[in-house]
Amino acid sequence: MVKQQSNLIGTNPSAEKASGLKQIDLLYLSDSQRKIAQWLMTQADCTLAQVATHTELDEGDALINLYELIQQSFVQELEVDGESRYRIRLAAKEGIQQLSETIQQALAPGSPLAVIPNPSGEHAVVAGASFELRVTVSNKGYQSALIDIYIDEVSQTLLQWCDSPQERLALSPQSTSEVVFTFLVPAQASPGIYNYLLVVDAPQHYPEDTPIRYSQKLQVLPYVEDAVRVSDPTFTVTPATNSLTPAIIQPGQILQVTVAVHNRSDRVDRFWLSFPDLAQNWFTVRYPENLEQVGLVLAGDGLDLNPGAKGEILVLLNPPLEATAGNYFPSLRVHSANHPDLMLLDLVYLQILPIYLLSAELRTLIGKVRRSAGVFEVRLTNRGNTLREVIIRAITLEEEDFCTYTLDPTQVQILPGNTATAALEVKPNKWWRRPFYGGGLLINFGVELEDVQQLPLPNDLPRGVLVWESRAWWQFLLLILTGLGTLAAIAFLIWWLFFRPPIPPKILEFTSDNPSYKEVDGEFIRLNWQIRNPQQIQSFAITGLSANGAASVQPRTYDFSKGIPNDLKQFCVIRTVLICKNVRTEARQPGDYTFELKVFSKKGKDVAADTAKTNLIKIQPLDLPKISEFVSTKPVYQEASSLNTKYSKTQPSVEDMISLNWKITNPNQLKELKIVGRAPDGSVSSQLKPLDFSQGVPKELSKFCKLQEDLICQNVPTGIRKPGDYIFELTVV
Template sequence: MVMQGYSPNSGQIVNGFEENNSDRPMIRPIGIILNPAGVALVTAGEVLELTATITNQGSVSAIIDLFIAETSQPVHQWFVCPRERLALSPGQASEVVFRVQIPVDAIPGTYDYTLVIDAPQHYPEETPIDQKVRLQVMPFVQEARTVSDPTFTLQPPTSSVSPALLQPGQPLELQVTVHNRSDRVDRFFLTCPDLESRWFTIIYPEGFQQAGMAIASDGLELNPGDIGQILLFISPPPDTWAGVYAPTIRVYSANNPDLALLDVVYLQIASLHLVTVELLSLVAKIKREAGLFELKLSNQGNVIREIAIHAKSTDEEDICTYTIAPPMVRLLPGTSVTVGVSVKPTKGWRPFFGRMINFSIELEDLQQYPLINDRFQASLFWEPRPWWQFLPIVILMSASVAALIFLIWWLLTRPPVRAQVMQFSPESNSYQELNNEAIRLNWTISNPTHLKTVTVVGFSPDGLVRSGPFIYEFIPGLPNALDRFCTQGEQLICRNVWTDAREAGDYVFELTAIPINSKAETQTIRTNPIRILPVPQPKIEEFASTQPVYQERLLTPNTPANPTESTPTAPSTSSTQGNRILLNWALSHPDQIQEIRLLGLGPDGTVKSVEKRYNFAEGIPEELRGFCGENPASRQVICTNVPTDAIQPGDYIFHLTVVPKKGQPEPLETRRTNTIKILAQKIPSRIVEFTFNGQPAPPKLVRQANPQQNSLMISWKVEGGNGMKVELLPAPGTVPREGRMPYPVSQQPGSEMITLQVTDEEGNQQQRSVIIETLAPPPPPEPVEVPPPPAVEQAPAMVPTPGAMTGAEGDPAAAPAPGTPDAALVIPAPPTPGGDAVGPPPVELPVPGANLPGGVDPAAPGDTPDGAPDAAEEPVKEPGPQFFETQPLAPAELPPQFN
């Protein structure tokens, strides 16, 4: 809210003041405060409340009308009651609320309208006041979707009540989640029509053309029913003005480009109040003209600043007039204004010995925003008259010889004289405690022979004794303590008389002259305040790291983990310095530093680098000799590339504390760096191993239903960084990087898919999928009357499909390579329960167990040279846990089955 008034000259509101030729702005009789101030944001279909606080700043009671100008169309039609009237006494304020009903079909955009404040009966000359107001209508977002229309949501959510608060230059990360609810594959695109391209960045997820191959994508492609995410970074430029912004987010569908998927993001840029002021002296020494000074104001913040400038004298007597042009300035963000200050003495006669005129320039923020420095001291020297202008005085003195004769006669016949203090002052008005300087005094006393005692006492400004008292007895003559400083004749002249005032602070010395005649009056005189400046405290001028971000580097066997433990002799440029944080700092007044302390903390306050102390009592310490050096010209010690023990990945904030030798302040001078990052070395993610029953996982695994074999043993091994996520889908979900587990399979004919999915820190994914197809068991063979052969149990085994068998029996090069979609593994059905003999294998399958564990090993002892198994000599083992390396799971442990 801003206090506002009206200027009849320009027709513009000037914050309750009117510009004139005087030094200060004139207050107008009517003031107005609007809420909301500036541009009001409202969405179509909502109701906006405009509050106007009216203050009668005049001297008479007034009836004030407030109404919306009829020329402000179509905004005038939106006001529920466009006219209000109120009566205010002098100094009284009242509040008026206008309700604005925005139609649903209002066209989005910015509308200007005029609020008129009129008091024709009581303030006819100052009214009417036309207040220009701006209203911005945001688009009305209405959801009208069918069941098959895509939808999207924004995270984090924002609203006009709780917008996302951003500091100047801070980006906002939004995650747009898109849901394809149609029955077609669709591609979605994201845009921000209300923002410039430099304000936002859109990142689509990478697509996968083939297994293990990632391709760049300019959109989000989703299968029917899938959900995907798009990253949106809104980065307002650093010079963006403070306020609330409401850009529109729109998602386009490639299948339905006319579909409007809209949402609004509310952003609030935080206010930054930073105004720098510089005072320049253009003419600081005058004879007859005025002194000229200049103020340069620069608004480096992001809000509009309105500042009034005043000037006044700091001397006891004000003999100058001050002219400021302009007396009030309005600074837009990023602009600068120069203000001229003219100082002219009002007295026409120049001083005989010159005069120093001291004054101050004060700044006042009309909006009560903070100012770094609101007061500036300046001085103007008024030069003395030329020597030839003293001739009239000489002539006047020559003409008064007769009076001088009379004066001599009067001196001879006058009563006895008494001691008189003619002058009492310090040798200097300012001293340095650093140089161990004591205050020295000068005084002149006439008729010292009539003087009995001189007492000198030093007081503080609040009346406490800080020096002395020093008592000098002048009977019978000049004291011995003053022999070195005083000469006595007709006057007692003392120069550079030492005192014991050496501590920093302000002193006022009092001299008391006691005459010999007890009836005579005792004379007391005081000096002006005398200041002893304290010892300058060391300051941290600069403190930062050599770079904001470092990259973690693996240490070689010959590289020490902490090279700063040894005393360095020169800044190191080896690889050990590249993986740790290096600091630079500059300290003023190094001769006043006792020690410095360096501590590294994390953002949460935990100690990540232990505190190091460097003793500067005898100069630069040995451990910093190779990194620090003194600059005598600027009286600074500058340290560069000072290594720390921060080598682990993470965020660091280093604190540098300076302990002075004398007069330690509370708290100590401390400065900290910005957040410094050490990025961890990235390790690429990859699937090292993915097997079923000890064999590499094929794209397709064919098996026959067997109630006795209800699970497969799955094992995997994945390599990657710390933030990697490993999932086994559809169940059990997230798993360790390396492991093995039994996976139950369905006994019903059908197929299901098992996917091993790896997601790294940046969201990139790798997948390995296997389709398990379960076949129905073959029908039992017809009984044949044959002599029963020796009982041999047939073990099921996984064998290649007919396509793979053909390649194996024929040309070896014709067999599909492992891992291709044409390669598949087949597990034949077990023997028929209760049969007397093992049935022949299916015609399309070769000998079971020829390629996988659990089958017949062609190279086993007893086989024929051509590799055919001998069923009579080597019975096949019954498949069991030793084949699948698992036990049946309980029903509660079984994951859901997918056919």
């Protein structure tokens, strides 16, 4: 027969030893956690929906806050009839044996995704029943994300039991959602523990923080038959155990369990025991001895019972020394030879007590150093049966600490029976403490350990010694050279401060304000310069040179013996350097110029301390008027009839005389136009009146000319009607 009961989630021995919630702990909780804890203190077991309703939180936020309270051992989570319920843990109940356990997977610090699988860790289910895995995911990042949640392919057996082993969520920032995986465990499934891997992945939006993997366990219990026949055998287990009162045992000790079997059938039957969930080295079954022959007693391999008879089978549970501390509930099955398909099951609840045994060793790899660091290795061996998480520190054992200690890693997790190592480097960092002679300086240090869960640690911690070897003999020579160098530096400093000659002025920059000027603008060439050490300037001279090197502008000399001269005060200023800008020269005529600046110091008034020249500077001449087009309106003209002209009352038509068109660029500089008509032999056949453009377009051309950017004149009459060949010449003045 099987006793149905509420299964608790996971195993965490440290949670069982927690003190629970105290009144002072409420002061250090967040507002939402304090609200949940105060409400749970007035209630019995509550569901997630009830907590969310009475605390005015959504279920996602309520679940996250409950999970954090579970981590602190202030709330315990139970599963009753397939539903998770929550109960407050108060400090007053510290001494009561409870099997509440916390969720094993924590929120990853700094991760944008918070994932809470429920149940977490290990869960038990009867073959033929269904099992739901609920996964709550919160997007704590600042972007929307597509999140894939699936059962990894390595878990082939559970993939066959799950209808939909992969789900996808689309979560906006600061939102929470939940997916449910349903597993239908077949009735013929073999009892045992099935490992599977839950994966949460967001490769598109959080590639650096995912995938996140959670190792889970599903324990399948033997199939339970609902109907029990009157003739079926029954059995009882002594001592009786349940989830609240498990049998407590130390690793390596023996727990004696008696199984009393009652054969209620009308046939002789043979019975034997098995533990499907335990390894063979965990238990020993002893059946009653059989008397095969007179005087010969043999150990039996089963329990033979007559109809209606009762018998006992002795089971010795002896967990090995390496058994991990925690709660176990292996299934016990009684087999019947007459009814091989009959499932006679019960659970034995065990609690294996923890053993806290940790050994520390410090190995010396490099113990004598001169300039480098000493290398050591810290070895921690977990000889107990609990997971240990230890913080390692190196401390000095000297009165003065003059070493740098580097540990990698500084925190280790050690599984039962395993060894963790950490590299330790010890480097002396006060060079003057190194001895000059002798056998070297002994530096004593030790290793300090701290258990994250405040579990017991060894009293005698390892110590180490680093030998800092004395200096080599040639370092004395270096010391002497250092002293001589110091004296030389002091002498140089005295010379620099009191006897050093002043630094002569230096031209840092000498340029023109503009590399090209135009005569039409009427601007003078302007210069800029900067001179370092202006306090040493006696005078400087500026000379303008033409392309052949001759002076094209009268040289200018400025006297700085009394500071900035009046001519330059509006252009120059003295700071750390002398800065002069836009200083006007006398160069304004078209041509190419190069200016030379000579600076004379107060110590050498006759020889220039520094000289600099500008690049080539051009003043472009005025743009002269240019004839771009000059043509007649027609290549051939027809002489007007003399009769028509004689008897006509109107003036002769303009079309009967030669008219000219022309276009002149740069008309602003135009003063006068001259038009001369010549015969083919070059003689002057006609000469028009000069046209004065000094005041703009003359009146006689106002109807024919337009003055814009260019001067355009069209159909200008010449007054020539006589037949002949003409060549016109246009001259611009």
